Amino acid sequence: MSEAQLETALTGREAPGDLAIEIRELTTRGMIDLRGDAGDGKFMAAAKDVLGLDLPTAPRTSAAWGEVQALWLSPDQWLILCPRARTEELLAALRQALAQIHSFAVDVSDMRTIIRLEGHAARSVLLKGCSLDLLSPDYAAGTVRRLRFAEIAALLHIVSERPDVLDLYVFRSYADYAWEWFLANGRAVAAIQPFGQQAVPAV
Amino acid sequence: MLIVHCPVCGAEGDETDFHYGGEAHIRRPATQDPTTVSDAAQRDYLFMRRNPKGLHFERWRCDRGCGKWFHAVRDTVTMDFKATYGITELPPRELMEAASGEWAAFFKDKLDAAKPSRKGKSS
């Protein structure tokens, strides 16, 4: 039997040229859903031993150590990001380190599709489908937020700013819908520049 | 569209980012021993609802945030949220005192129980 073939939700999808932003699917990322009590020092220490980072405890923040990142999801839940190839090893290490601690780590690498949005219009395009105050300083680089986006549940990670790089995580089965949504709402001809320099209105 | 504030993670957002969970502080009588629960008690648990015009004590879930349940106090006429508090907690004392009708009756013994005794105060 040959090597298992990877077919992600958006395999073969390419963004058309008429968009105000760049979008593409990230396919090489592994994800682990980690549950545990942030108030339990043993848990936090064991997680740090494996991941090399302090799990973020401040809501909606993230932390990184090398190629491993941890996104805060809830007071007792994190999404651990790593190269896809390292998922199995990291998961095994976590499970071993946490064996005696009430916790749970599970591989969810295939559960979500990551759509990366890049460009100065990334936030304004996203704002056509979500009600968060993405233009406020609350959404600086590193911020993580679960949200309702165009009728679906999603997770937003502000990767970097100026120019914006935003990762939008949607459940795999919704990936096509999300993609189609960006094709419709991301068109350059419909771009909006909220605030900033505006055309002077007629008088 | 209401703005709801989650006391667990601090997220604030549209009501559609949250899930409304109905009346707060409903005790499930069967959790202890279903055989001791009367028909009327079971009916009250399942169906009877406080339906105040004014302060209401209710449950919400931070559906698109941290996923945690919490309690809120909301005025059903003005829609103002007066407070949010933990899912296993009682409301702030002043709001228990401000409650009316059936809620006032419900909180009465809680307020009595929480009343600091003189002795407790001086010691």
Add this chain to the structure above:
Amino acid sequence: MSGKPYRLAQGGRLIDRSKKVSFTFDGQSMTGFAGDTVASAVLANGQRVFGRSFKYHRPRGVVGLGSEEMNALVGIGEGPRHEPNLRAPQVELHDGLIAQSQNRWPSLNFDIGALNSKLSRFIPGGFYYKTFMWPQAFWKHVYEPMIRRAAGLGKAPAGSDPDTYEHMHAHCDVLVIGAGIAGLAAAEAAQAAGARVIICDETPRFGGVADLSAGTIDGAPQLDWVHTRAKLLAEAGNVHVMTRTTAVGHWHHNHLMLFERVSDHDPEGLARGTPRHRLWKVRAKHVILATGALERPIAFANNDRPGIMLATAARGLVERHGVAPGMKGVVFTNNDDAYLTALSLKRAGVAVAGIIDVRQGTDSAAARDARNAGIEIIPGHAIAGVESGYGGLSLSGVKIAPWRKGQGRVVNESRLACDFIAMSGGFNPVVNLWCHNGGKLTFDSGLQSYRPGKHHDRIQAVGAANGTMDLAAALAEGYAAGEAAVKDGEPKAGRSKAESAPQRPLEPIWFSPATGKYNEGNKHFIDFQNDVTAADLELAQREGYESVEHTKRYTTFGMATDQGKTSNLNGLGVLAEATGKTIPEIGITTFRPPYTPFSFGSIAGSLTKNLFLPVRRTPIFRWHKAQNAVFEPVGQWRRAYTYPRAGEDKHQSINREILAVRNKVGLLDASTLGKIEIKGPDAAEFLDRVYTNMFSTLKVGRCRYGLMMNELGFLIDDGVTVRLGDDHFLMHTTSGGADRIAAWLEEWLQTEWTQYKVFVTPVTEQWAQFAIAGPKAREVLSKLGPDFDISAEGFAHMAMKQGKLGSHPVRIYRISFSGELSYEVATPANLGRGLWDAILSAGAEFGIEAYGTEALHVLRAEKGYIVIGDETDGTVTPGDVGLDGLVSKKKADFIGKRSLEQSFLRSAGRKQLVGLLTEDPKDVLPDGAYAVRAVKDKPPMEMIGQVTSTYYSPTLDHSIAMALIENGRSRMGETLSFPLDDKVVKAKITDPVFYDKEGSRQNV
């Protein structure tokens, strides 16, 4: 059409005379200029009648300056791009525009419906409640269609909308609604203090009525100031400026909808694909209403004739568009503002026959200016009637008479020749948005109108919207509100100062009596569009419809497309006079969103067609599609229902798929099944609480079917749960139940059994999951290269394994929903397609076939397995479906246990699940058919139960059905009758397991 010189030789600050624009009105080619509105351009072409009214079909022309227009409603565009009922003064002219008048047949000037006008005496307000009752059937078939055809105004577009719409969300510190003087000042102050500001205006321009008003700012014309502020705000960086944007509604917690008309004025943009409309959902920390005020008409006899318009509208036509409202006009007013219109007209060279002012005396700055301009003022008079030409299409003069408040009839009438009237009954602050979310109003006797009172939201009104009509005061109020809105903001804006002449107070006039007997036969219109007259309002009072809400509903006053913008207060005034009460005593009807109507397209935004609702796709979706599968929506999922081959219909393909599973092997995409991992030291105990049956006794590596009830004791979900470790379970739920059950488990853990140490993590989408089912299933599996024992002994029924199938990591469960030897294989979703293809090629030699959900359902029905949602409908207990054995007697408590003790749930005569075999094996019972206790000639017949699932079983070559029948289990062998439309089907009650009762096939 006449070539009358309605376009003035000069003037009209908004039009560009170098750019001619061609358009059509009712098929007639016309030209206008860039900067015209449909109203100004059509009027410039000498066409005064724009449409017909709702009830009497009276000819109507332009009355208003903007969105308050209630008469000149036109349809714009053709075919699927047609849009009815647009207000002509709001529609910006563009080349190629097609406008149509409405509510007339066959033509605007000759309208059959105008017969209603002749009959108007017989059809007063509310007349339809008093007649059309006989004969009964005539209402639906004769009277109602007649009424419906006559009403309705414009026509719907033909076909599906070719344009796009979208939404936008925004947060701001301060939202300023209205970019007139007060609004601009507020925005300037707020932005200077560092706030994020959005300022929007309904019109295409900033400035409000600065170009039509008296007074200066910083010693210069108001427009100069507006220019600098518009530039300042646009370039500030922390301000979003919007034109053509109406704030349509205000909801709880300062949630507002702004309706932006992005491309209606710009057909080229539309052709490029710009959205037509955009709906902004704005969350504002503070709202400032600077929505101005709207002028009131005056109720005099036949005040609806084309050529009678509001004074500001007449002024706007002259000043903005260089259009004369007529050859010679009179101004009819109770306030100073309308004097500006007389001056405008005079300056533009339009004859003014006089200013008829109901107030006595002429001692005011406005009057001085008018006199200096040579305009006659007729104080203490009112218009008592108009003279009009054939069919009311034109105006030739007015009758005037001395005005005394409260007088019943007119004396000493005289006449003035004119062909248009500019009227002003005072101004009403635009308080609609103030009221949308429960703001209170207070009556202002100076304005004789309502202005904002108390509000529980952070919202403030400024300028004319607040009843502050004086320019300097409005400007100061704007600044102050902008600063106050920003809590910690330092006032930074250098304040401008305005100056304007003081105004004389107005004198209210709600009703101007006509010649002849009081109130008889003359129509004093209050609500023009809905043809509601002062007499109608009085009639409603006489008949006991006393509440203003009753009056409104009985007469339909205030219910037209302008929602009472111009009629509301006049109606209250008339009611007050008729009843001897004050206006506040009359009360006021509630303002509801939207402020002006906005498109449904904008509400849907981009969520139409492929984006309407998400379709969830499994990892195998593309394969299904490539096979031309018929799909079935299950929740938001699309599942393959069956895979018809060339020449097959659905039934044939379903039967083929079923037989493939029974005789060979089949492959099902079951990825949609809910999957929830549950882990923690209390996981087993927790599962004992949520399932009716016991899970703490399940051995590691084994699977068990579980039933879930809600607290009412009714079934809500089922599925197989697997014990992965001592403290670790994997729960399968129904596809539709996945999210619901995961949330349900969280809720119980967080709110009731908080002592449990359990984590619940939904992992549905991590896995692609397939059922390989059929006698050849093991052979197929074997060919896939399992790295684990798959022998019958080594991998028993209801066991699970983890390992690899070739290169695919899998979890594999030996469970069966078909009754055949069956394996459910799960692999990470992104590997799913690869495994699917591998299984198909491995199974090829065994004749493997993919089967869809319908085959699955027949297969399970043959085995008597229930489907939640088919056999259950939310009122069914485990006992009802014969699964009492899965309700633990040992466990102290589980969800729903107590409710099973309620008397009705234990009562005799409950419906119980049984099988049915029809007498004629080919006769498939219809879905949901009911059995009756006794067949009668005609209904009603007593029903004793219903079919829950019904299929033709190719395996048995017999129709089979499952049904819930009263006391069914004790009626085995009994024959039931199912009366259908055309026949009675008889079926015998049997055990619901039709096939392989011993279960030997799955245990091989």
Add this chain to the structure above:
Amino acid sequence: MKSRYSIFSLARNAMNYHKDWERAWRSPAPKSEYDAVIVGAGGHGLATAYYLAKNHKLANIAVVEKGWLGGGNTGRNTTIIRSNYLQDPSIAIYELARSLYEDLSRDLNFNVMFSPRGVMMLCQTEHEFRAFKRTAHANRLAGLDCRMISAEEVKKIAPIINDDPNCRYPILGAYYQPRGGTGRHDAVAWGYARGADSLGVDIIQNCEVLSIRRDGGKVAGIETSKGFIKTKKIGVVTAGHVSTIVQTAGLRLPIESLCLQALVSEPIKPVLDCVVMANTVHGYLSQSDKGELVVGGGTDPYNNYSQRGSFPALEHTVTALVETFPIISRLRMLRMWGGIVDMTGDRSPIIGKTDVEGLYVNCGWGTGGFKSIPGSGFVFADTIANDRPHPIAEPFGLNRFIEGRLIDESVAAAVAH
């Protein structure tokens, strides 16, 4: 008895410029005592009073109303009338109501504009299709004139419907009640008010009930803003405000008050001659005689006494209707509003006696109140007059919550598998 309305009376009055029309109802001061007092002058309360007077010959009755008659949900709904329910008790009461509507204009001598233009309930999933087939069988055997119709028939009856077989939820067919339709909501209240008034019922508006006075286990009367009124029988029919009123008699009800919203478009020439309900996508649509498209949606989830809902509830409905009726995309919303509806645990009404002697409740109609008005009033009047539940009202008694004998219509739409 009042002078009758007819085409002749209309013509006669026209000669005199309509100055001689009588009041439709009196404006009496409350008497000190009545045989029965109905609290709430909405459609249900007025109908109850009318039938008490007409069918049970009780003349000394009052209806007291906090505001203006018909000012609550009666005048705020989308006026749909149908009876094609699934459960037997629901069929019985809604069909009684529907059949009374058929003749109501003549009975009341007031045109309530009952328009049996047909109600179509679309089937947009296989599951929904099957569920409605079941309802169709049940209704046929109950004697209702209803039938399943094909997608082609749907298109013929409602040509503006989206019949694209590839759309998100293609139309598979519909469940059709040809004698369902609409009525003029205000006219129903006014007609019953005028009818009751002419039979001697005192309708007392602007009279708020402050509390119910009890005499031991019995009612003694009501305290109102216009003083105490003595009575032995009180029927409370105040929809969303029922909880607060019966609470004064020490009674709890399984009721929550929610905001239900509706909206209308600007008027257009006729495009839709039936009522269309699309349950899968949560929206329904009809066109009023004025030409407005009348749209109803779902409730907001949370308790609400403000008569103002949230935008998203209607946004979802409108989005669904734009998909189902694409031409409405370019039409415009004219007005939206909310009403406070009273929801029970099984979303079916409560009609009957309470633990307090002489206190009767009729509430919990939730989103189905208008269509049931005549039937509700009919059986509630009978229940009050005879101090025992009318057979059609019996299943809707409060006892069902003890016994678990729920009447849940929404369950038929449960989706799984």
